[in-house]
Amino acid sequence: MTERQYYSTRIGINIGENFPIETLRELILSTYTFFEDKEYFQEAFGKTCVDAGYISGFCGSDFKGYFLRKLRKHNIWPIKDYYLEYSDNDIFDVIELLFDLISKPIEGTYHSWGECGWHYTIFDKAQGQEEFRTEINEIIRDYKEGFTLSEDGQVMLLGDKGLNYLLNAQIPNYDPQNVDNRIEVAVLKFRRYRSTFNERKDAVRDLVDILEFLRPKIKEYMLTKDESDLFNIANNFAIRHHNEKQKDNYDALWLNWIFYIYLSTIHMMVRVLKKFESKT
Template identity: 45%
Template sequence: MAKVPYSIRTGINPRTNGFDLKTTNGLFVRLYAQLDKEGYTHEHFGFWCVDMHDVKGKVVDVEFTALMTLRKPDLWPIADKAPGYSEDDLFDMIEFLFDHVSKPLSGNMHTYDQCGMHWETFDKGAGQREFRKRVNDLLALYEHRFELSADGLILRQTPSGFEQLLDATVPTDDKTITARVKAAVNEYRRHGASLDVRRHAVSDLAGVLEALRPKMAEAITSNDEKDLFNIANNFMIRHHNDRQKTAYEANLWLSWMFYVYLSTIHLILRRVELRKPKRNPGDLVFRERMER
């Protein structure tokens, strides 16, 4: 682990809490230049050759594609436009690049005039993993806490202590539950998510708990169960009527409810999994022999 500089440890560094947007944009320009030089953008965006000049990649017109995808003009080329990006612009472009990077694997060295490598084979998954790592190193220095997910989405950074919960696989073979939980987590953590959007995500987790209600007795007490659904049903989460309680600080309480519901879902599913009878490998071998 890198040593934290003295001025940051003592809090006297004016950037102890991170870089502002202007500085972060400048670092992004330099990060993109590094990736381009190393060939991570060549498969899709092409490259410059001293003999062939502008060699096209899979994306023939990058500016047009970025405009059609992001519905924003004046984001390309990065070297010229990124210094003036808004936070939304920066995050949109990071997600756009995630979909268009790939790690160069093999090619031919063009030695004339020190032209460089002409890459021919690429690995998209490996490129995206490397891109994510470098971008998250950059975002870790930004004054507002965000990160790029493995799916290529900019999300709110996980609060300290909850990383394992959000990274954990939902312990069930039910694809519907897995999909609903994943969608709710992404919706809650999405960049720019409003209180209404986050409230909807909490409501979705409450819906998953509702589906798991018959199994709750295996994991929690009946009083805990009542409290969980009392919050969901009477605090403007799942219902909207005159009887709802609204006198609470929504931003803080929604965060609390989100992590309580998410951890309860994991608890119930893991308890159910632990109570399943364990299979004897010998029984499986015997059954296979009998079926031959």
């Protein structure tokens, strides 16, 4: 379904980018409350019954301790008490943990006495997580450089606009050990929201290693000069090796650019190889 855009967004007045952390805090509280009101955390946190008292969920009764054990941080739970003190790292940690805890209530019994409400016994975790991802991603895509909550519940860099499709593009199955799995690891390193500059450089190095593996296979389909230029970039800019002749005074924008160049080149190489090898 195409995402709905409202008037100010459609005409470019409110593009929703680069809002401050104060806004992010309010939006995360609002999102949590939205799902809490719909009982999407009943399986995890349990329910207080007017007759039976507190009935615990799988987190037990000590929610504060549970959050401390999982996140190794104080002053996180209850969210309503501490959200105004959250850093963006705190918020991303909470998002990932809530993703693990959420589930959509499906079946149960309604307890009418004292308006106690629904006691659910069957939950759909995958559906709850998908609905949570949809709401969260509408928020964090516009925070700072842009983020996304992945299908397995990790907050990742969204990627440069116009190029982020490459980060999600599926490469044709070719060589799981030397190509396919290595690409997945490199992209994960590059997109982690806490990744350092050196970790991103390491992700580029991983892509160069894949190119090196594909190099002898692609030689007959690729111009020699084009091929050598790709490796000259990696070798001369302190990515693959380190010596006094290499250049290393460059910023993250350059590293981002070369990551996308190498990733798109690997996609191209694999498709070319698949095409020609299928004919032999």
